[in-house]
Amino acid sequence: MIGNFARWRSFWAAASLIWLAGVAGPAAAQAPALAPLDPPQAVRVAYVPILKFATVYVAESRGLFKKYGLDVKLDTVKSGTEAIAFLDKGSVDVGGISIVASLWAAWNRGLDIRVIAPGALDPMKDGPTKFIVRKDLIDSGAVKTVADLKGRRIGGAGGPGSGAEYFISKALETAKLTIRDVQLMNIGNADLPAAIETKSVDAVLLSSPYSDQILKAGTGTLLMQDITPGLMTVAFVGSGKFVKERPEAAQRFVLAMAEAARLMQGPDYLSQPNIDAYMKYTASTVEGLRTGSPAVYDPNVAIPVDGLADLERVHRENGRTEYDKPLDMAKVVDTRFVTKAIELLGKAPTN
Structure with a gap:
């Protein structure tokens, strides 16, 4: 335990120095030169193969997880419900899931998983719904x-x-x-x-x-x-075991995801390396990718907590939960990894 704490403290100290050194110049928008974890840490991810989880495909295919010393394995599942079962057991570390009504009741009962990064967001304008x-x-x-x-x-x-x-x-x-x-x-x-x-x-x-x-x-x-512009209905959640016992790996996972999101902005969304990633992990076609409306991948990977709270409110007021008071979002979201990732990378401009 003491050894883990020391490594974690050293990581933050080194990362903070790198960020402070680069914040004044162009390098602030680039990924910090963190030394990879040695030995690499295994991270298992369960995901439904849709484009709303594309940041994880890009991070894996373009070597960003490896860059930060993570050995990430992606496993497809049929549904977010299946992923949640694996997360609850601790057999996977991260899951790409949809935020559905039944989750609020599970969180209220103590389900030990936390949203650590966003999936794709609904467009601010000309959305598909x-x-x-x-x-x-x-x-x-x-x-x-x-x-x-x-x-x-x-x-x-x-x-x-x-x-x-x-x-x-x-x-x-x-x-x-x-x-x-x-x-x-x-x-x-x-x-x-x-x-x-x-x-x-x-x-x-x-x-x-x-x-x-x-x-x-x-x-x-x-x-x-454009009923709910910027809404997040899918997210990456970490198991309680992962975020509590291996926070350094969780931090680097989110850092790689943020860097991936920055490689997916504007015309870069359809860069060949990204298309290769989408094709590898989903049933997408090149034609479909080029003609379809892209989802929004926030380069600052902000978790829209207010939006999640509104989702919970509507489901609760519609009588879809087994409780009647607002759920504490601390049971749902852990924003510390996103916050530190943006401190390290610098804040990216958004449209």
Whole structure:
């Protein structure tokens, strides 16, 4: 224990000196020249193979984990729920997961995992999630604003506690309505265009390509977009064992992720090394990558704690949790690794 503490203290001392030396010059935006851990430390990561976790693919493929003395192994899982089970057992160190309603109850009961870095964020403008109303209701004047949806049937994938319910709830809040003021219908994304066409629903919440299908067919009209700009619905979480017993490895993991995010900004998002990384760890195609709308990868890897608290609030107020008081975000988030990473790297400009 004493030896671990000494190594940890030496790491911070050396890192702080490097940061202070470079903060005044151009090197402040570059990664600090930290010596790799010797011997390298193994870190096991469970992830769902989607692009929202792309920072970990880039960090691994471009040698950033190795640079900081980490031997990272990426294991695919079918769902975030599976990853959480592995994290809870301590058989993996980090998981890429979606923040779903059931997690709040688990955290409230003492689930020992913490958000240590963000996944992709929703764009600030022209985001993929759209709230679409049947065109005939718009044309007749029956629906002019969100307020006119009171009592109407709204389709979304996932049902109670889902991401769709959260987005619909946030849209309804703009008209001082709640999810209880509408009829929420659980319909798969692929079936939502038909539901609009057959008039079995009045409005839908969905993303591309299904939203594009409705708008192109002329059966629906866009009512609202960019409902929650900058929202984080996926995150990298560390097991309690990992962040408590190996904080030096956790710190370097987050540092590599921050450096990866900086290699994914603007046109660099589709640089060949990055495309190779995306292709290696997901089922993406080059055409899909080049024509699709990229997600947002914050170069400062900030964890939007206020956004997480809002997610929890909406799920709680919708009755999707087993408790009724706000959850302490200290049970959910550990920001110390992100904070130190940005101290070391310097803060990057954002658009």
